[in-house]
Amino acid sequence: MWILLVLPIVAYILVHIASSRIKSQSKYLRNVPGKKPFLIFGNLLDFLPGSIVFLDNLMGYLKTYGDTILFHDGLFSWMLVSTDYEFNEFMHSSSVHIEKSNLYHFFHGWLGQGLLTSFGSKWRNHRKVITHSFHFSILQQFIGSFDGVGDNLLKKLESDAGKDSVEISQLISLYTLDVICEAAMGVKIHALDSGNSQYVKSIKDMCNIVADRIFSYLSPRLYMLTANYYKEKRALRIIHKHVDAVISQRIEEHNQKAKKSESSQADDFGVKKRLAFLDMLLDARIDGKPLSRKELRDEVNTFMFEGHDTTSSAISFALFAIATHPEVQGKLFDEQTQIFPSDWKSAHASHKQLMEMKYLDMVIKETLRLYPPVPFYGRKLAQDVDFKGTLYPKGLTVFLFPYGCHRSAKYFPEPEKFIPERFENWTGKLPYAYTPFSAGPRNCIGQKFAMLEMLAIISKIIRKFKLAPARPEHEMQLAGETILISKNGVNISLEKRF
């Protein structure tokens, strides 16, 4: 009975919200095309299957309606998706519209106000001090980690050599987790050896939970009734406990630093001290003050998230592309044997040698074009924007969509084909059409680290193994979650070269 009373009230409120929104928006977003929204569901019904249809449907919208379109996110809230070059240039280069969209709230429990999620003066101050940690001279010391952990990855892959079909993305993801853990915190977690330790499992759980939440459309209150809510709480407890313990240990060591000589230090986890990002954060000062424990934790967690799934996605897709393009693999192997004429089987690449791998560099760039690990990212307009005669309202969510730009024939001829040579003379060409690492003030701070890591590990793998398509050939199901993944794995086959 009560429902008969409540329903009209709810309907009245919804219509009221809708009409007042429409009224207040009438001078905005005039003539911006998009699929007609359906009642309060907007365009959401097209996206109900979730991440598996997200990229294709958005691509379909862009093809049908134009380069800059409106997407109705249900309950009358609008999002703008754009692959228009000038609009991309405007958004990326702006130092005003740098706040992330509301979708990033799902990260807050984990990453707090780290570099990815913060904005305003907090972001500016942190970006300034953290930029020093990514100086070339500091990045060079991580090459040892890429190589050491890489040897362990090769051993694991060896046991799969000769099989018809090997799913590589899980192992690669443990490799990148081991690497980033050494780099961010200076500790070994041996993810490759014990992939289901509580900490490793909790990080994986958090990546999945955030991706699920983005596509679940549940309100925060209803989310609290789901199993994921409790899984998230548990995962965060484990992650925060682990990171807090490492921070405490490092602070203790920093306090005792003067008493010990650097060279004799080795921590409880057995890593001889090369400086980790955390060490540099401990030395950082903002307005003369050190970062608080919470700030340190947020930054470390941000590196752990941004620094492992992204590179893992890129390396897995690169190996898939190499396995399915024998002519590309031939050129890659020739380049390796030229750089290491006598010892290609065992060489540990130096920074200088990594920089000589020009063809591999192009293969990685082409991989990041076809398979950008971050297929989209969102901003919130900080003020009204008048762009090419259209007024966009303050607060509007803007989706920047590298996956769409990278696959547009306007910017890349034959966009579906894997052609590394297109990057031969790329420098300076259309920088806002190719943004795997974003661009402008909020670009990826870890770009150089990631490029070195990818060069180092792919060089090792292609010197050790000849890659080939899986038997039967594997067709990947790409899905745009927070990271680009293949829902059915990334399968190839490997033969040992020696």
Ligand code: HEM
């Ligand atoms: C292939 C590997 C990588 C790709 C494709 C990638 C891509 C990106 C993209 C597109 C953004 C912008 C995201 C947004 O606006 O929401 C970003 C931001 C960021 N990335 Fe990366 N990333 C990679 C590796 C790394 C690594 C290895 C690290 C750390 C060691 C890292 C740390 C960060 C951080 C801290 C930010 C936030 C920067 C800021 O807002 O100031 N990334 N990355």
